[in-house]
């Protein structure tokens with residue numbers, strides 16, 4: 337099932353690909369001049385709200401690697417664990433399973449935070465930094481949203 341992409345997904349995708357300086361996390365090829373062939377690839381599906389914008393649930397993958405890893409969950413898990421560490425990936429998998437409903441002010445805060453981070457990464461790129469640059473989300477999101485669906489607003 338295809339999930340509709342909105343502005344939050346768009347800025348998150350830019351962040352994930354800017355993080356590696358447009359390099360595929362899996363094969364290492366660069367896509368500076370071919371942005372359309374580098375994707376933002378999720379380890380746990382985007383349908384899980386708790387990890388949809390989690391920095392350690394996403395990778396920059398070229399179209400070929402994205403397809404290959406999508407067809408091979410075992411290899412994707414190994415690759416994810418090598419990239420971020422097994423404990424981090426266990427945590428992401430645990431977070432993904434927590435049902436959350438993000439309120440509109442929370443979506444706004446996530447969006448503004450990501451926009452600020454994207455600006456920071458692009459300034460560092462403009463300044464000549466060619467290395468991987470990690471980005472964050474608001475701590476309450478990145479560390480795990482603690483309330484569950486059905487709780488009072």
Ligand SMILES: [Zn+2]
Pocket residue numbers: 360361362363364365397398399400401402
């Ligand atoms: Zn690749």
